[in-house]
Amino acid sequence: MPTMTDEQVRAHLTHEEDLSLLHEVSMKTAGVSRLEMCIQCGSCGGSCPSGMDMDHTPRMVFAMLRAGMRDEVLQSNTPWVCVSCYHCVVRCPQNVHITDVMYTLKAMAIREKKYRDVAAPEFAETFVEMVEKYGRSYEFGLATRHYLKHAPLRMVGMAAMGLGMLRKGRMSMKPRTIKGMDQLTAILNKAKEMELT
Amino acid sequence: MSAYTFYPGCAMESNAKAYYTSLMAVAKPLGINLEEIEDWNCCGATEYVGMNLIPAYSLIARNLALAAKMGNKTVLSPCSACYLNLAKADHYMTERPALGEKVNEALAAGGLHYQPGSLDIRHLLDVLINDIGLDNLKAKVVRPLKGLRVAPYMGCMVPRPDYNNRWSDAEHPVELVEVLQAIGAEVVDFPGAATCCGGHMTQIGPETAFELIRRLISSAERSQADIMVTVCPMCQVNVDAYQGETNRHFGTNYQMPIVFFTQLVGLALGFPPDKLGFGTEITSTEKALARIGVDIPKPTEDTPHKQAGLPMPSCLRKNAKGKVQHAEKEAA
Numbered sequence: 001m002p003t004m005t006d007e008q009v010r011a012h013l014t015h016e017e018d019l020s021l022l023h024e025v026s027m028k029t030a031g032v033s034r035l036e037m038c039i040q041c042g043s044c045g046g047s048c049p050s051g052m053d054m055d056h057t058p059r060m061v062f063a064m065l066r067a068g069m070r071d072e073v074l075q076s077n078t079p080w081v082c083v084s085c086y087h088c089v090v091r092c093p094q095n096v097h098i099t100d101v102m103y104t105l106k107a108m109a110i111r112e113k114k115y116r117d118v119a120a121p122e123f124a125e126t127f128v129e130m131v132e133k134y135g136r137s138y139e140f141g142l143a144t145r146h147y148l149k150h151a152p153l154r155m156v157g158m159a160a161m162g163l164g165m166l167r168k169g170r171m172s173m174k175p176r177t178i179k180g181m182d183q184l185t186a187i188l189n190k191a192k193e194m195e196l197t
Numbered sequence: 198m199s200a201y202t203f204y205p206g207c208a209m210e211s212n213a214k215a216y217y218t219s220l221m222a223v224a225k226p227l228g229i230n231l232e233e234i235e236d237w238n239c240c241g242a243t244e245y246v247g248m249n250l251i252p253a254y255s256l257i258a259r260n261l262a263l264a265a266k267m268g269n270k271t272v273l274s275p276c277s278a279c280y281l282n283l284a285k286a287d288h289y290m291t292e293r294p295a296l297g298e299k300v301n302e303a304l305a306a307g308g309l310h311y312q313p314g315s316l317d318i319r320h321l322l323d324v325l326i327n328d329i330g331l332d333n334l335k336a337k338v339v340r341p342l343k344g345l346r347v348a349p350y351m352g353c354m355v356p357r358p359d360y361n362n363r364w365s366d367a368e369h370p371v372e373l374v375e376v377l378q379a380i381g382a383e384v385v386d387f388p389g390a391a392t393c394c395g396g397h398m399t400q401i402g403p404e405t406a407f408e409l410i411r412r413l414i415s416s417a418e419r420s421q422a423d424i425m426v427t428v429c430p431m432c433q434v435n436v437d438a439y440q441g442e443t444n445r446h447f448g449t450n451y452q453m454p455i456v457f458f459t460q461l462v463g464l465a466l467g468f469p470p471d472k473l474g475f476g477t478e479i480t481s482t483e484k485a486l487a488r489i490g491v492d493i494p495k496p497t498e499d500t501p502h503k504q505a506g507l508p509m510p511s512c513l514r515k516n517a518k519g520k521v522q523h524a525e526k527e528a529a
C-alpha cells in the first residue's frame with residue numbers, strides 16, 4: 001500500500017477552487033438565480049420529465065459549473081432538452097431558478113458557438129429573426145424554413161396536418177406586422193448593446 | 198362588468214383561433230370587458246430568452262409599457278406562455294433592479310418606460326374564478342355538460358413558478374377542475390393535469406415531445422376521459438395536431454380530442470358550437486360532444502388520418518434503441 005504525506009497529497013491537488021464560471025452564469029441569469037446555493041440534492045433531475053434525454057441532469061450541470069467545466073457544460077444538450085416545465089423549480093429546496101439558468105446556458109452556448117446539435121439553436125434564431133422582422137411570431141415561415149432545413153422527411157409526413165391547420169384557418173401563409181416596427185427595432189438594437197453581467 | 202387590459206398573444210390569431218373565438222363569445226355574458234393593448238408585440242415565447250437576455254426582456258417589456266399606458270392596472274392573458282413571460286419580466290425587473298434599468302434604457306430608445314411592479318399580470322382562468330366567481334358562472338349555465346367526462350389539463354406555465362401566489366397548488370392545482378364542475382361536466386381524476394406537453398420540443402426534438410404527449414394522452418385514456426381541456430395554445434397544438442405523429446411514433450391509435458376551457462364554458466352558456474371555434478381541431482371532437490347531444494359543424498375537408506405520416510427523423514441525437522431506453526428509465 002503506497003502512502004502519501006500531506007505535502008504529497010497537496011502537490012496532487014491540481015484544481016484550485018475557481019468559482020468564476022458559476023458566478024458568471026449566475027450573474028448573467030435574469031433575477032437572482034441562487035445558483036451558488038445548490039446543495040446537490042438531485043430533486044431537480046428526479047423531477048425532470050425530459051431527464052431521460054439529457055446528457056447531464058440539472059444537478060450534474062450545476063456541479064460542473066462549480067468545477068469550472070465550461071466546454072463540457074456548453075456542449076451538453078441539457079439546456080436544449082429542457083422543456084421549461086418548472087417542476088424542478090417548485091421542488092428545489094434552495095429556490096434555484098433552474099429553468100432560467102438553462103436559458104442562460106443556451107445563450108452562452110450560442111454566443112460561444114459551443115452547442116453540438118444545430119437544430120435547436122437555429123430554430124430559436126429563426127423564431128427571433130421573424131419576431132424582429134414582423135413584431136409577431138410567424139408560424140408558417142418558421143415551420144417551413146425549419147423543417148426544410150432540419151427535417152425535410154418529417155415535413156412530408158406532416159403535410160396532412162399542416163394542410164389541416166391552413167384549411168382550418170389555424171395558420172396563415174402571410175405574416176402579420178405591428179405598426180410600431182421602427183420603435184421595436186430601436187428598442188431591440190439598443191438592448192443588444194447591453195448585457196447583464 | 199370587470200375591465201381588463203388584454204394581451205392576446207400571437208397564437209390567439211393563428212393556431213388558437215378557437216380560444217379567441219370562444220373567449221370573445223363568453224366574455225360578454227360573463228361580464229369580462231377586454232381592451233386590447235394597442236399594437237402589442239410577440240412575447241418571444243421560450244425562444245428569445247434562450248438567446249439574448251436584455252433584448253428578450255425588452256421585447257416583453259414593450260408590451261408592459263404599452264399596457265401601463267392603457268390606464269388599467271390588470272393585464273389579462275389567456276395564453277399560458279405569454280402570461281408567464283409578462284409576469285416573469287415584471288417580477289425579475291423588480292427582483293434585479295440592474296435588469297430593470299437596462300431594459301428601461303432600451304425602452305427609452307423607443308420613447309417608452311415601464312415601472313416594474315406597476316401592473317397585475319393575470320391569467321384568464323384566475324380572472325374567471327376570482328373576479329367573476331364560480332357561483333356567477335354556475336348561475337349562467339343553461340346547458341350543463343352532464344355526462345361528459347373531462348380531463349382537466351392545466352399544463353406547466355400557469356401553476357408554476359407562480360411568482361405571486363395566485364394558484365392553489367404548483368403541481369396539483371384545482372382551479373380548472375372547479376370551473377369544469379361548475380358547468381356540470383364530470384371531471385375525471387387526471388394525474389397528468391399539470392405535466393408538460395413538450396413545449397417547443399415538438400419542433401426541435403420530437404422524440405422527447407412525443408413521449409410527453411403519449412404520457413398525457415394515455416393518462417387521460419386510463420381515466421376514461423372523453424375529452425381533454427386546456428388553458429394554453431401550446432398544449433392544445435401539441436396534443437391535438439401532433440397526436441397523429443405521436444401515434445405513428447409509438448404504433449398507437451389514440452383519438453383524444455382537446456379543446457380550450459372557454460369552448461366548453463361557451464357550450465354550457467348555450468352558445469352553438471360553430472360560434473365557439475369547434476371544428477377547427479385536428480383530432481375530432483365529434484364523438485365526445487355526441488355524448489352530450491352536441492353536433493359539431495361538419496368539417497368542409499377530410500380530417501387527416503391518424504396513421505398517415507412518413508418515417509420521422511429525429512432532430513436531436515439518433516437513438517436506435519430509443520423506446521427500450523425510455524421504458525427502462527421510466528421504470529427506474
Ligand code: SF4
Binds near residue numbers: 043094
Ligand atoms: S433541486 Fe436545487 S438544490 Fe437540489 S440539486 Fe437541483 S438545483 Fe441543486
Ligand code: SF4
Binds near residue numbers: 050051058087102
Ligand atoms: S424546467 Fe427543464 S430542467 Fe426543470 S424539470 Fe422541467 S425540463 Fe427539467
